[in-house]
Amino acid sequence: xxxxxxxxxxxxxxxxxxxxxxxxxxxxxxxxxxxxxxxxxxxxxxxxxxxxxxxxxxxxxxxxxxxxxxxxxxxxxxxxxxxxxxxxxxxxxxxxxxxxxxxxxxxxxxxxxxxxxxxxxxxxxxxxxxxxxxxxxxxxxxxxxxxxxxxxxxxxxxxxxxxxxxxxxxxxxxxxxxxxxxxxxxxxxxxxxxxxxxxxxxxxxxxxxxxxxxxxxxxxxxxxxxxxxxxxxxxxxxxxxxxxxxxxxxxxxxxxxxxxxxxxxxxxxxxxxxxxxxxxxxxxxxxxxxxxxxxxxxxxxxxxxxxxxxxxxxxxxxxxxxxxxxxxxxxxxxxxxxxxxxxxxxxxxxxxxxxxxxxxxxxxxxxxxxxxxxxxxxxxxxxxxxxxxxxxxxxxxxxxxxxxxxx
Amino acid sequence: xxxxxxxxxxxxxxxxxxxxxxxxxxxxxxxxxxxxxxxxxxxxxxxxxxxxxxxxxxxxxxxxxxxxxxxxxxxxxxxxxxxxxxxxxxxxxxxxxxxxxxxxxxxxxxxxxxxxxxxxxxxxxxxxxxxxxxxxxxxxxxxxxxxxxxxxxxxxxxxxxxxxxxxxxxxxxxxxxxxxxxxxxxxxxxxxxxxxxxxxxxxxxxxxxxxxxxxxxxxxxxxx
Numbered sequence: 325x326x327x328x329x330x331x332x333x334x335x336x337x338x339x340x341x342x343x344x345x346x347x348x349x350x351x352x353x354x355x356x357x358x359x360x361x362x363x364x365x366x367x368x369x370x371x372x373x374x375x376x377x378x379x380x381x382x383x384x385x386x387x388x389x390x391x392x393x394x395x396x397x398x399x400x401x402x403x404x405x406x407x408x409x410x411x412x413x414x415x416x417x418x419x420x421x422x423x424x425x426x427x428x429x430x431x432x433x434x435x436x437x438x439x440x441x442x443x444x445x446x447x448x449x450x451x452x453x454x455x456x457x458x459x460x461x462x463x464x465x466x467x468x469x470x471x472x473x474x475x476x477x478x479x480x481x482x483x484x485x486x487x488x489x490x491x492x493x494x495x496x497x498x499x500x501x502x503x504x505x506x507x508x509x510x511x512x513x514x515x516x517x518x519x520x521x522x523x524x525x526x527x528x529x530x531x532x533x534x535x536x537x538x539x540x541x542x543x544x545x546x547x548x549x550x551x552x553x554x555x556x557x558x559x560x561x562x563x564x565x566x567x568x569x570x571x572x573x574x575x576x577x578x579x580x581x582x583x584x585x586x587x588x589x590x591x592x593x594x595x596x597x598x599x600x601x602x603x604x605x606x607x608x609x610x611x612x613x614x615x616x617x618x619x620x621x622x623x624x625x626x627x628x629x630x631x632x633x634x635x636x637x638x639x640x641x642x643x644x645x646x647x648x649x650x651x652x653x654x655x656x657x658x659x660x661x662x663x664x665x666x667x668x669x670x671x672x673x674x675x676x677x678x679x680x681x682x683x684x685x686x687x688x689x690x691x692x693x694x695x696x697x698x699x700x701x702x703x704x705x706x707x708x709x710x711x712x713x714x715x716x717x718x719x720x721x722x723x724x725x726x727x728x729x730x731x
Numbered sequence: 732x733x734x735x736x737x738x739x740x741x742x743x744x745x746x747x748x749x750x751x752x753x754x755x756x757x758x759x760x761x762x763x764x765x766x767x768x769x770x771x772x773x774x775x776x777x778x779x780x781x782x783x784x785x786x787x788x789x790x791x792x793x794x795x796x797x798x799x800x801x802x803x804x805x806x807x808x809x810x811x812x813x814x815x816x817x818x819x820x821x822x823x824x825x826x827x828x829x830x831x832x833x834x835x836x837x838x839x840x841x842x843x844x845x846x847x848x849x850x851x852x853x854x855x856x857x858x859x860x861x862x863x864x865x866x867x868x869x870x871x872x873x874x875x876x877x878x879x880x881x882x883x884x885x886x887x888x889x890x891x892x893x894x895x896x897x898x899x900x901x902x903x904x905x906x907x908x909x910x911x912x913x914x915x916x917x918x919x920x921x922x923x924x925x926x927x928x929x930x931x932x933x934x935x936x937x938x939x940x941x942x943x944x945x946x947x948x949x950x951x952x953x954x955x
Contacts, residue, residue, distance in 0.1 A: 528811045535809075542746070542750065542835060542836045546750070555945075555946030555948070558901075562904075563903055566903055604910075
C-alpha cells in the first residue's frame with residue numbers, strides 16, 4: 325500500500341512536470357507561429373491593429389529585441405487577472421518597424437495538478453473496486469476447499485467411528501495438507517479406538533480368571549475339611565475378588581459410555597429410578613431416608629444408566645453418611661439433590677468427581693462411583709455439582725450432590 | 732438330573748461339575764464347540780450350562796441349533812461380557828437365564844434350580860426341605876403347612892439356603908445374591924447379619940434349627 329502510494333506520488337509529480345513543460349513548449353510554438361502569421365498579414369494589410377489582448381500590433385521607430393515572458397493582464401470579460409505568455413518583437417515590413425506582441429493564456433498549474441489528482445483518484449478507485457471484486461471471487465473459488473475442510477476438521481471428533489474425509493483440491497499445498505491431516509487423524513482415531521478397546525478387552529478377559537478363582541474358593545469351602553483361619557483367609561480372598569469384580573464392572577461401564585454403547589434413549593422417571601434404589605437399600609441395609617420435595621422429573625436417557633446414576637449417588641451417600649442420620653433425596657423440576665450428613669468439608673471438593681480420587685480411607689471404596697456419575701452427566705450434558713454446608717452452632721454438616729438435567 | 736457343562740476353561744468347568752454333582756446329579760463336560768455340539772446331538776440333558784464364547788465357535792449358534800431341535804432342555808448362558816445387548820440376545824434366542832463371570836457356584840446352582848423348577852421342565856412350584864415347604868409361585872414359606880411370615884429378603888435368603896443346602900456359604904456369596912446383579916452394593920456386609928438372624932429366629936421359633944455357623948463367619952444350611 326505504501327509502495328503503491330509512493331509510486332503514485334512520484335509518478336504524479338513527474339506527470340505534472342512533464343505535462344507543464346509540454347504545455348509551455350506548445351504555447352511557445354504557437355506564439356512563434358502566430359507572430360509569423362501576423363507578420364505575413366502585415367505585408368498585405370499595413371493598418372492591422374490586432375485583437376487585444378491576444379494580438380497587439382504597434383508602429384515603433386526603432387527595432388527591439390524579441391522577448392518571451394509572462395505577464396498578468398486584466399481580462400474584463402472574465403473580470404479577473406489572467407496569466408498570459410507573451411512574445412513581443414519588432415519587424416520591419418515595407419520600411420516601417422512594427423512591434424508585434426502575441427499572447428496566449430496559460431493553463432494554471434493548479435488546474436493541471438487538480439486534473440492529475442482527480443484522474444489518479446478516479447483510476448485508483450476504479451482499479452480498487454475492480455480488483456477487490458475480482459480478488460474476492462477468485463479467492464472464494466481458490467480457498468473454497470480449504471474452508472470446507474476446515475469446517476470438517478472443526479467438526480471432527482476423535483470418538484467418531486467414521487474417518488475424516490476432506491475435499492480434494494487442485495492446489496498442491498492444500499493437497500499435501502489434506503494428506504497429512506488425514507493420515508494424522510486416522511492414526512489418532514485408531515490409537516484412541518485401540519485404547520478404548522484395550523480397556524474393555526482387559527476388563528472382559530479378567531472376568532474368566534476371576535471366575536476360576538472364585539469357583540476354586542467355593543470348592544475349597546465344601547471340599548476337604550479346612551480350619552477356621554484358613555476359611556478366614558479364603559473368605560478375605562473372596563472379598564478381594566469381589567472388589568476386582570466391581571472395579572471391572574465400573575471400568576466396563578466407563579468404557580461403554582466412551583464407546584457410545586448406550587444409545588437406547590427413552591423418557592425415564594428419575595423419581596422411580598432413585599426410589600427403586602432407595603427401597604433396595606432400605607430393605608437390605610435398613611438405611612433411613614426421607615424425600616421432602618418430590619416434583620415429577622422425567623429425563624430422556626438410557627434406562628440402565630439412570631439406574632447406575634441413582635445407584636452410585638445413593639451408595640456414595642450411604643457410605644459416607646453419619647450413623648443414625650437419614651439421607652435426604654429431593655426431586656425438583658430440573659434437578660435432583662442427594663444430601664448426606666458429614667463432619668467436615670472435603671479437602672479437595674473440586675476433585676470429588678475425578679477418577680480414583682479418594683477422600684475417605686475406606687479400604688473398599690473403588691474411587692470410580694462418582695467419576696461414573698460425572699461421565700454419565702457429560703455424556704448427556706447434565707451438570708453435576710457438590711457443596712458442603714454447615715451451620716455454625718452445629719457440629720455436623722451436610723454434603724450435597726446435585727444433578728441438573730437441563731442442557 | 733443330567734447336566735452338560737460347556738466351558739472351555741477346564742478349571743472352571745471342573746469346579747462347576749464338581750459342585751453340581753454333589754447332589755447326585757450327573758454332570759458331563761465339553762470343552763469346545765464341536766464336542767458340545769456332538770454331545771447335544773447324541774444325548775439328552777435336563778440343562779446345559781453354556782459358555783457363550785467357546786474357543787471354536789459361538790455358544791449362541793449352539794443355542795439356536797438346540798432350540799431348533801425342540802429339545803426339552805434348559806439353558807443357562809455364562810458370559811464374560813456383562814452387556815445388556817448380549818443378555819437380551821441370549822434370552823431372545825431361548826436361553827432360560829444368563830449369568831456373568833465371575834459368579835459364585837452357589838449362585839449358579841440356585842439359578843439352575845430356578846430354571847428346573849419352572850413348569851416347562853416338569854418341575855414343581857414347591858421346594859421341600861424337611862418340614863419346610865416353599866411355594867415359589869406365591870413366594871411363601873410353610874412350616875408343616877403353616878405359613879411363616881417372612882420379608883422378601885428373608886424369603887430369598889431361605890430359598891437360597893435350601894437350594895444350596897449342605898454347602899458352606901460365605902457372607903459375600905449371600906450378600907451378592909441378595910443384592911442382585913446390577914446393583915452397586917455396599918462394601919460392608921453387616922446388614923447380612925440382621926437378615927440371617929431374623930430368619931434364624933423365625934425358623935428356630937418353629938423348631939427348625941437348620942442355619943448353622945460354619946468356620947466362624949460362614950453359614951451352612953443342613954438338617955444334620
